[in-house]
Amino acid sequence: MSIEQHPLGLPPEKIPRHVAIIMDGNGRWARQRGLPRLAGHRAGTENLRRILEACVEFGIHILTIYAFSTENWQRPPNEVRGLMSILEQVIDREIDELDRQGVQLRHIGRLEGIRQDLQVKIKQAIERTRHNGRLILNVAFNYGGRAEILDACRRIMRAGVDPEDLDEEIFSRYLYTWPLPDPDLIIRTGGEYRLSNFLIWQAAYAEIYSTPIFWPDFNRDALAKALLEYAGRERRFGRVLEKA
Numbered sequence: 001m002s003i004e005q006h007p008l009g010l011p012p013e014k015i016p017r018h019v020a021i022i023m024d025g026n027g028r029w030a031r032q033r034g035l036p037r038l039a040g041h042r043a044g045t046e047n048l049r050r051i052l053e054a055c056v057e058f059g060i061h062i063l064t065i066y067a068f069s070t071e072n073w074q075r076p077p078n079e080v081r082g083l084m085s086i087l088e089q090v091i092d093r094e095i096d097e098l099d100r101q102g103v104q105l106r107h108i109g110r111l112e113g114i115r116q117d118l119q120v121k122i123k124q125a126i127e128r129t130r131h132n133g134r135l136i137l138n139v140a141f142n143y144g145g146r147a148e149i150l151d152a153c154r155r156i157m158r159a160g161v162d163p164e165d166l167d168e169e170i171f172s173r174y175l176y177t178w179p180l181p182d183p184d185l186i187i188r189t190g191g192e193y194r195l196s197n198f199l200i201w202q203a204a205y206a207e208i209y210s211t212p213i214f215w216p217d218f219n220r221d222a223l224a225k226a227l228l229e230y231a232g233r234e235r236r237f238g239r240v241l242e243k244a
Contacts, residue, residue, distance in 0.1 A: 007057060008224055014231035016184035018062040019055065020138075020206070022198055025190030025214030038082040043216035045090055052103065054220040055135060058227060062136045062180055064108070066198050070144030073113070084118060087141065091121050095128065102134030108176035109143030110151070138177065145200035148176050177202055185230045187223075189215040207233055 006015070023044055030040030048065070055063050068083055098105060105126055111119045122141075152174035161170065172178060182202040186195070191212040195203060209226045211218070 006059065008227060008231075010227065010231050012059075015059045016207075016227070016230055017060070018064070018181050018183045018185075019060050020064040020066070020183040020186045020199055020203075021051070021215075021218075022066045022186070022188040022190075022192075022196060023215040023218075024188055024192055024196075026216060028190065029214040029216045037079055038086075040214075040216060041083060041086055045086055047216050047218065048090075049094070049097075050219060051223060052098075052101075052135065052137065054223050056101075057220075058223070060135070062138065062183075064138035064140060064177075064183060064199070066140045066143065066196075068109075068141045068143070069197060070110070070142060070147050071197065084115065088118055088121060091125050095125050098125075098137070099129050099132065102132045103129060104132040104134075104136045105129045106136060106138045108138050108140050108148075110147065111142070113142055136180065138180070140198070143176070143198075145195070145197045149201060151176075172201075175201060182206065184235075185209060185226065187211070187226050189213055189218045205235070207235065 026040035026044040027037040028040070029043065030037050033039075052063065067087070072083070073080060095105075105128075107122055107126060111122065114122070152171060155174045156166065156171070159174075177199075182204070183199060183206045186199070186203055186206045186208050188194075188208070188210045191210060193208075193210050195208075199206075207230050209229055211222060211226065213222050
């Protein structure tokens with residue numbers, strides 16, 4: 001996609017290949033409207049379709065969304081059950097359209113703890129869409145950055161990797177996200193400025209963008225604003241860039 005063709009007029013090198021989103025603010029969105037928290041989560045789920053379409057339009061190849069963290073199990077049981085039900089309904093309702101649109105669905109996180117029948121649906125959705133290549137959608141569900149690093153260490157030890165051979169590249173191969181590139185841009189909705197245990201290894205050199213907009217209201221224009229902000233930043237990756 002050339003700069004003339006891009007809807008925001010951005011050159012290819014200024015478009016993030018991998019965007020990750022911490023979808024925050026569903027509960028506060030619902031509270032402002034006098035609705036139960038689960039209504040906010042449902043509204044947030046409905047919003048995902050619009051953002052997927054915008055990502056394709058803007059030339060983003062990989063989208064990772066933070067849907068349910070390992071810490072979210074500590075929420076009230078009825079909310080946890082509701083979130084599991086929402087995930088199941090999304091798979092049942094959206095998988096045909098996701099597949100038709102060329103979205104490759106991936107899961108990052110632990111399946112342990114999730115209902116067995118829901119695990120089966122997740123695996124079936126992943127298998128069905130694994131050859132799609134228009135957009136990769138990573139769903140971080142039952143995910144935690146620290147848990148991911150611990151799981152990677154366990155797999156490395158089980159694989160018998162020599163400690164003297166271990167480097168960042170080898171370590172990355174044992175993360176949930178392998179072989180995908182690290183995110184270029186991490187967006188957090190809802191106004192907070194922390195990663196909340198999300199992609200803490202992969203986020204080492206990602207650009208962080210926070211917006212006060214709650215996730216259900218984060219639309220195409222809000223994503224465009226984040227991308228334009230990203231395009232205006234100078235990514236140095238720890239280096240000092242000499243000025244001409």
